[in-house]
Amino acid sequence: MKKIGITGGSGLLGGLLIKELKKRNILFSSFDGDITNKIHVTEWLVKNKFIEYIFHFAAYTSVDKSEKNRKKAYKINVVGVENLINSICNNKKKIIFFFASTSHVYNFSKKKIKENTKLAPKSYYGKTKLLAEKKIRRTKNKNFNYFIARIFSVFHIRQKKPFLYPSIKDKLKSTKSKKIYVKNANNIRDFLNAEKIVKIIFKVYKKKLIGTYNIGSGKEMTVKDFIKKNIDKNINVVSNIKTNSLVANINKLKKAL
Numbered sequence: 001m002k003k004i005g006i007t008g009g010s011g012l013l014g015g016l017l018i019k020e021l022k023k024r025n026i027l028f029s030s031f032d033g034d035i036t037n038k039i040h041v042t043e044w045l046v047k048n049k050f051i052e053y054i055f056h057f058a059a060y061t062s063v064d065k066s067e068k069n070r071k072k073a074y075k076i077n078v079v080g081v082e083n084l085i086n087s088i089c090n091n092k093k094k095i096i097f098f099f100a101s102t103s104h105v106y107n108f109s110k111k112k113i114k115e116n117t118k119l120a121p122k123s124y125y126g127k128t129k130l131l132a133e134k135k136i137r138r139t140k141n142k143n144f145n146y147f148i149a150r151i152f153s154v155f156h157i158r159q160k161k162p163f164l165y166p167s168i169k170d171k172l173k174s175t176k177s178k179k180i181y182v183k184n185a186n187n188i189r190d191f192l193n194a195e196k197i198v199k200i201i202f203k204v205y206k207k208k209l210i211g212t213y214n215i216g217s218g219k220e221m222t223v224k225d226f227i228k229k230n231i232d233k234n235i236n237v238v239s240n241i242k243t244n245s246l247v248a249n250i251n252k253l254k255k256a257l
Contacts, residue, residue: 154194
């Protein structure tokens with residue numbers, strides 16, 4: 001009996017979660033249709049009538065690509081969520097909806113960011129995620145409950161460009177120099193390996209938590225230090241002096257888990 005549904009199973013976090021579920025012999029149904037097509041979404045839930053928990057990872061996740069293709073980003077990140085919510089509410093079965101949101105719904109801050117910090121996304125990607133969050137929070141239905149995960153800076157060996165980790169590795173491959181220029185390398189971020197994030201997500205599922213939570217390390221690190229620690233400790237990273245900070249306060253999550 002498949003009680004778990006997953007969208008975005010071909011992506012990084014979705015794929016790692018599937019790996020975790022298989023390791024634990026937990027049955028699941030992976031959505032392989034078009035998330036922007038409400039008929040596909042409805043048919044998936046009707047076919048998998050035992051689903052009690054949905055992990056929604058399907059998204060247009062690139063900040064740069066979202067800016068260049070706003071229409072597509074909106075359809076996937078906002079309309080896709082709307083389709084899932086409507087199908088859940090019409091399904092007459094109680095489902096907890098896990099939504100993979102992002103730290104991009106916040107503005108930069110010198111202090112660690114709490115969940116009740118004012119939401120002010122700087123990118124169009126962040127705006128689409130915030131719009132989706134609002135649709136989730138405004139849904140009042142006895143069959144619908146949610147967990148919104150505001151995930152901070154993810155890295156993993158399986159990531160692909162344009163994300164930071166693969167971009168820097170690719171840059172180092174194309175040069176013999178031990179000195180590279182990285183724009184905004186003095187920015188402070190909250191980095192956490194994708195596999196650790198999935199471990200946290202699984203704990204969230206087991207506890208059936210609901211509400212809005214930050215997921216991150218809770219630790220500050222400059223992009224420059226991240227490169228030296230995780231990619232090449234001997235590299236000399238040169239950058240501009242511009243800096244901003246985006247680091248999670250994870251006290252709420254710690255208390256819940």
